[in-house]
Amino acid sequence: MSSVSTAATNESADVPPDGPSGERPDQRRLRPGQGWARFLREHGVYVALGLLVLYNVLFTAHFNNVATIQLLFAQLPPVLLVSLGMAMVIGTGGIDLSVGATMAIASAVMAKLVAPASANGLAQPIFLAITLGIGAGLVVGVFNGVVVAVAKVQPIVATLSLLVAGRGIALVITGGALVELFVPFLKVIRQGQLFGIPYVMWVAAILTVAVAVVVRRTTFGYRLVAIGGNLRASVLAGIPVRRTLITVYAISGVLAAIAGEIATARLRASDPSYIGLLVELAAITAVVVGGTPLSGGRVRIVGTVAGVVLMQMLATTLVAHNIPNSVSQIVEGVIIVAAVYIQRVARSSA
Amino acid sequence: MLSVRGATKRFGGATALSGVDIDLFPGEVHALVGENGAGKSTLIKLMTGVYQSDAGEVRHRGEVVHFPSPREAQLAGIQTIYQEVHLAPQLSIARNVFLGRERTRFGALDLRRMNREAAELLDRYGIVADVRRPLGELGLGIQQMVAVARAVSTDASVVIMDEPTSSLEPREVDKLLEVVGLLRQQGVAVVYVSHKLDEVFRACDKITVLRDGRLVWTGATRETTRRQLISRMLGREASDLESGLRTQLGNRRPPADQPPVLTAAHLQRRFVLEDISVVVRPGEVVGLAGLLGSGRSETVKAIFGALPLDSGTVTVAGHPLTRATPASRIRAGVGMLPEDRKAEGLIPELSIRDNIGLAALPHFSVAGFVSRRKQGEIVEVFMKRLRIKASGPDQKVAELSGGNQQKVLLARMLCLNPKVLLLDEPTRGIDVGAKAEVQTLISELAEKGLGVVLISSELEEVVEGSDSVLVLRDGACLGSLFGDDISEDAIMNMIAGAAEQEMVADETQAVAQ
Numbered sequence: 001m002s003s004v005s006t007a008a009t010n011e012s013a014d015v016p017p018d019g020p021s022g023e024r025p026d027q028r029r030l031r032p033g034q035g036w037a038r039f040l041r042e043h044g045v046y047v048a049l050g051l052l053v054l055y056n057v058l059f060t061a062h063f064n065n066v067a068t069i070q071l072l073f074a075q076l077p078p079v080l081l082v083s084l085g086m087a088m089v090i091g092t093g094g095i096d097l098s099v100g101a102t103m104a105i106a107s108a109v110m111a112k113l114v115a116p117a118s119a120n121g122l123a124q125p126i127f128l129a130i131t132l133g134i135g136a137g138l139v140v141g142v143f144n145g146v147v148v149a150v151a152k153v154q155p156i157v158a159t160l161s162l163l164v165a166g167r168g169i170a171l172v173i174t175g176g177a178l179v180e181l182f183v184p185f186l187k188v189i190r191q192g193q194l195f196g197i198p199y200v201m202w203v204a205a206i207l208t209v210a211v212a213v214v215v216r217r218t219t220f221g222y223r224l225v226a227i228g229g230n231l232r233a234s235v236l237a238g239i240p241v242r243r244t245l246i247t248v249y250a251i252s253g254v255l256a257a258i259a260g261e262i263a264t265a266r267l268r269a270s271d272p273s274y275i276g277l278l279v280e281l282a283a284i285t286a287v288v289v290g291g292t293p294l295s296g297g298r299v300r301i302v303g304t305v306a307g308v309v310l311m312q313m314l315a316t317t318l319v320a321h322n323i324p325n326s327v328s329q330i331v332e333g334v335i336i337v338a339a340v341y342i343q344r345v346a347r348s349s350a
Numbered sequence: 351m352l353s354v355r356g357a358t359k360r361f362g363g364a365t366a367l368s369g370v371d372i373d374l375f376p377g378e379v380h381a382l383v384g385e386n387g388a389g390k391s392t393l394i395k396l397m398t399g400v401y402q403s404d405a406g407e408v409r410h411r412g413e414v415v416h417f418p419s420p421r422e423a424q425l426a427g428i429q430t431i432y433q434e435v436h437l438a439p440q441l442s443i444a445r446n447v448f449l450g451r452e453r454t455r456f457g458a459l460d461l462r463r464m465n466r467e468a469a470e471l472l473d474r475y476g477i478v479a480d481v482r483r484p485l486g487e488l489g490l491g492i493q494q495m496v497a498v499a500r501a502v503s504t505d506a507s508v509v510i511m512d513e514p515t516s517s518l519e520p521r522e523v524d525k526l527l528e529v530v531g532l533l534r535q536q537g538v539a540v541v542y543v544s545h546k547l548d549e550v551f552r553a554c555d556k557i558t559v560l561r562d563g564r565l566v567w568t569g570a571t572r573e574t575t576r577r578q579l580i581s582r583m584l585g586r587e588a589s590d591l592e593s594g595l596r597t598q599l600g601n602r603r604p605p606a607d608q609p610p611v612l613t614a615a616h617l618q619r620r621f622v623l624e625d626i627s628v629v630v631r632p633g634e635v636v637g638l639a640g641l642l643g644s645g646r647s648e649t650v651k652a653i654f655g656a657l658p659l660d661s662g663t664v665t666v667a668g669h670p671l672t673r674a675t676p677a678s679r680i681r682a683g684v685g686m687l688p689e690d691r692k693a694e695g696l697i698p699e700l701s702i703r704d705n706i707g708l709a710a711l712p713h714f715s716v717a718g719f720v721s722r723r724k725q726g727e728i729v730e731v732f733m734k735r736l737r738i739k740a741s742g743p744d745q746k747v748a749e750l751s752g753g754n755q756q757k758v759l760l761a762r763m764l765c766l767n768p769k770v771l772l773l774d775e776p777t778r779g780i781d782v783g784a785k786a787e788v789q790t791l792i793s794e795l796a797e798k799g800l801g802v803v804l805i806s807s808e809l810e811e812v813v814e815g816s817d818s819v820l821v822l823r824d825g826a827c828l829g830s831l832f833g834d835d836i837s838e839d840a841i842m843n844m845i846a847g848a849a850e851q852e853m854v855a856d857e858t859q860a861v862a863q
Contacts (some may be wrong), residue, residue, distance in 0.1 A: 237709040297699045
């Protein structure tokens with residue numbers, strides 16, 4: 001009886017296609033439909049990405065050349081890094097709206113330290129500036145984590161405060177102005193390559209693999225997913241919930257800080273009112289489109305990467321076809337709704 | 351009133367229901383019984399439009415009907431009350447009673463009228479509650495009663511109750527069965543799904559037994575016995591059940607006189623617990639008896655560090671525990687099985703493997719990395735030992751039956767090798783077979799020297815399973831019973847006695863004034 005009873009609670013999806021004999025053929029035809037719904041939920045982002053690449057190869061002039069692809073990939077790393085942190089935070093059932101402001105703070109801290117005295121800076125070595133910039137991201141992340149995990153403020157509210165205040169802090173640090181940076185090492189970050197691939201891509205790739213390993217293989221990764229899946233149960237199972245949550249937000253802060261420094265290097269300046277602007281929304285979009293549910297309990301790193309590439313390529317494609325910015329924003333909105341809808345349908349039919 | 355013919359439903363390749371017939375008549379209470387996964391829920395969902403059947407037909411008042419969604423079924427007068435209350439906890443009781451068919455006046459909500467009508471309705475069914483208060487402030491039991499009142503207030507012709515008593519106290523069950531009786535008098539056809547055969551025999555006129563999605567038996571309640579019914583549900587011979595009829599907790603020798611493994615002394619929390627002390631020796635099962643809200647769950651939660659205390663001490667194996675967090679209590683060798691499996695225990699989207707391994711992660715991690723091999727070995731051992739039925743360790747825990755989910759949670763605690771186990775309603779809402787298995791397991795664990803604290807709403811389970819029983823009421827300890835003194839009567843008397851004393855006290859106070 002066990003096989004029947006488990007299958008009955010099993011509901012639709014996980015049952016192998018060859019059922020008992022003697023059933024009607026129309027039932028058989030129904031099943032690929034269910035399979036498709038499931039396939040789309042799990043792999044929709046890859047399908048969409050594949051279609052978009054195919055479209056570009058066929059219809060977009062100059063898509064098949066190295067420069068276009070390099071440009072595309074040069075724009076990716078900051079959003080990708082922020083999205084990785086966002087995926088982990090969303091996996092715990094939270095959200096981090098402060099990532100854009102964190103990028104600005106890290107950029108401002110770096111600029112203040114490295115800029116010469118004539119530009120109101122401290123004229124410190126660039127490596128110290130980079131390190132302390134990342135340190136600033138860590139501080140912001142820990143602050144978020146403490147507010148969420150210890151003070152038990154809802155994540156959206158806790159991180160909203162820094163979304164609002166963060167850019168102000170960054171402007172105070174730089175003295176309210178854009179700070180231009182003429183540091184040779186930033187040019188290395190901007191243009192340096194290893195095996196024909198930019199350094200920043202290497203950094204992004206290594207951090208992506210690191211985050212994926214952390215999420216899938218470490219105690220910490222198991223715990224963060226459990227917390228997102230059921231917070232009360234996680235507390236009662238003896239999971240160090242506070243420590244785990246603070247660490248998650250801290251990682252998000254550090255990744256955002258690195259993203260902020262890369263963006264600064266590309267811009268050759270620290271502009272607190274521009275760096276990382278609206279990146280939190282781009283990251284949330286990429287994570288959701290990549291198949292990580294906003295309700296938490298699951299983290300999809302590869303999906304997130306695909307989501308980032310998809311959204312970036314979509315923007316590039318629309319620009320290449322001279323479609324106005326307003327329209328491309330609407331298209332992005334449609335894609336977000338579609339991504340969430342696919343997940344929702346799958347859940348309610350299960 | 352409502353009849354179903356040849357109902358069949360498949361999910362993917364598996365048949366959940368196959369050619370089932372059921373006939374409901376006005377003024378008749380019809381029990382639907384069977385083990386978990388027998389197809390009870392599927393049948394109900396076919397009748398109420400949640401699922402569409404693959405074959406067969408539903409007739410309502412003689413006509414073939416087709417409900418594309420639950421709303422159509424409700425409009426036709428078929429109301430369902432689920433195991434868990436599906437209402438809005440933030441809204442007032444009155445608003446909940448009229449949810450979806452609010453009384454309005456000039457386009458605005460007529461709160462006064464809703465409050466008045468809701469109060470009348472609740473009063474008719476003997477439910478005492480302030481209808482203006484949010485539903486969520488009430489106990490689960492009263493919430494369930496409100497759900498029943500809501501269903502019957504819609505002039506339903508068919509009321510389907512899916513395990514309505516699984517979270518109710520005995521007293522509340524009585525109340526609910528009274529309401530069921532009223533419905534019968536009003537000529538409503540009632541479908542009553544329950545695991546509790548007591549209730550089935552008390553309240554139902556007819557019984558239908560399902561097993562593996564098939565109709566096994568249907569007939570009048572007076573023509574059958576409990577044992578026959580159980581054997582039909584399990585598909586075993588009645589003689590096999592000889593021992594299974596009683597709970598599996600009995601027949602254990604009393605524990606030797608050893609130093610206590612758990613001492614909780616003078617637990618105190620304002621308005622919740624009042625000077626409660628629990629002592630458990632190795633191999634001893636201490637039952638906590640009392641009604642819902644008596645402080646049973648709060649006591650074990652406090653021992654587990656999940657409920658902050660104003661004062662009181664907890665000592666495990668001679669070591670006083672200072673930090674009151676579940677994590678530190680687990681490290682000290684205390685394990686708890688929470689009362690609310692879904693809300694407090696399971697991580698539904700994760701696999702059996704990850705759910706079992708959750709608390710013990712540090713034990714099979716090296717430098718922060720989880721060893722899948724070590725985790726897999728331990729999980730396999732416990733899946734075998736507790737006989738967890740699943741397609742494999744990677745099956746999602748949400749897909750398991752209640753009994754198997756409970757075993758997963760037990761396994762999560764057992765793989766920590768605890769000294770003390772706190773079990774809050776370990777057999778609630780699980781089928782007869784799994785219940786016996788869990789009870790056997792508890793007694794095996796005690797024999798191996800664990801200290802067990804057992805909470806159960808079923809007095810029988812506490813009485814047969816415990817070496818000593820602590821009786822609680824309103825967060826205070828009324829007294830304790832040992833060995834042969836433990837009986838259902840003794841416990842009831844204790845609780846009733848306290849209630850009487852209170853009444854007398856109130857009266858003298860009134861006289862004095």
